[in-house]
Amino acid sequence: MSGTQTKVVAFNGSARKGGNTSILLRYVLKELENEGIETELIEMSGARIHGCLSCRECSKKRDRRCSQTGDMGNAYIEKMENADAILLGSPTYVADISPEIKALIDRACLVSKANGGMFRHKVGAAVVAVRRAGAIHAFDALNHFFLISEMIVPGSSYWNIGIGREIGDVEKDAEAIETMKTLGQNMAWLLKKIEN
Numbered sequence: 001m002s003g004t005q006t007k008v009v010a011f012n013g014s015a016r017k018g019g020n021t022s023i024l025l026r027y028v029l030k031e032l033e034n035e036g037i038e039t040e041l042i043e044m045s046g047a048r049i050h051g052c053l054s055c056r057e058c059s060k061k062r063d064r065r066c067s068q069t070g071d072m073g074n075a076y077i078e079k080m081e082n083a084d085a086i087l088l089g090s091p092t093y094v095a096d097i098s099p100e101i102k103a104l105i106d107r108a109c110l111v112s113k114a115n116g117g118m119f120r121h122k123v124g125a126a127v128v129a130v131r132r133a134g135a136i137h138a139f140d141a142l143n144h145f146f147l148i149s150e151m152i153v154p155g156s157s158y159w160n161i162g163i164g165r166e167i168g169d170v171e172k173d174a175e176a177i178e179t180m181k182t183l184g185q186n187m188a189w190l191l192k193k194i195e196n
């Protein structure tokens with residue numbers, strides 16, 4: 001865990017900064033902030049991040065970082081390492097997650113494994129925006145990262161999915177907004193239990 005102040009880092013893997021995924025994430029973060037938890041939202045839009053090279057250098061070096069240094073990968077992995085909880089948000093792209101967030105979880109997963117489980121017992125949750133279909137597959141893909149990383153995943157009153165096409169459409173999905181708020185409250189509850 002991090003130092004004294006509980007911290008949550010959220011990644012928005014969408015190509016659209018401030019879009020529907022970002023809106024959903026911010027509803028979750030607001031609830032955490034209401035409980036005195038520090039939050040940070042990272043918009044990955046426009047960021048350079050390459051996929052895993054399968055070079056296995058992380059297993060040889062075991063320096064808690066990826067061997068690729070020319071992009072944002074290690075800065076993001078450091079943010080994840082320093083947080084108590086990781087929130088991953090993705091739009092649904094062809095019934096899957098965005099390539100940027102996929103690149104991040106692939107690299108973070110291997111680096112974590114190479115270093116004995118860097119994210120063990122951190123809290124993790126996924127949020128997905130979708131126009132029509134494919135969100136559950138994207139949601140599952142993000143959750144696979146938490147579960148293989150020995151992280152603890154809180155639930156909500158529904159799966160954490162919001163429906164919308166144009167930026168802001170998710171605001172009209174009242175059930176999604178409630179689901180995000182409940183997720184934030186449940187994350188805060190869990191973080192406080194772990195802290196104590």
Ligand SMILES: Cc1cc2nc3c(=O)[nH]c(=O)nc-3n(C[C@H](O)[C@H](O)[C@H](O)COP(=O)(O)O)c2cc1C
Pocket residue numbers: 014015016018019020021022090091092093094095096129130131132133134163164165166167
């Ligand atoms: C490349 C691309 C692929 C998409 N694929 C799907 C899809 O498979 N299913 C769907 O319902 N919506 C799909 N969409 C629509 C987005 O998921 C939807 O507009 C979402 O709200 C975008 O979130 P954002 O505002 O955070 O970018 C796609 C959009 C893009 C740009």
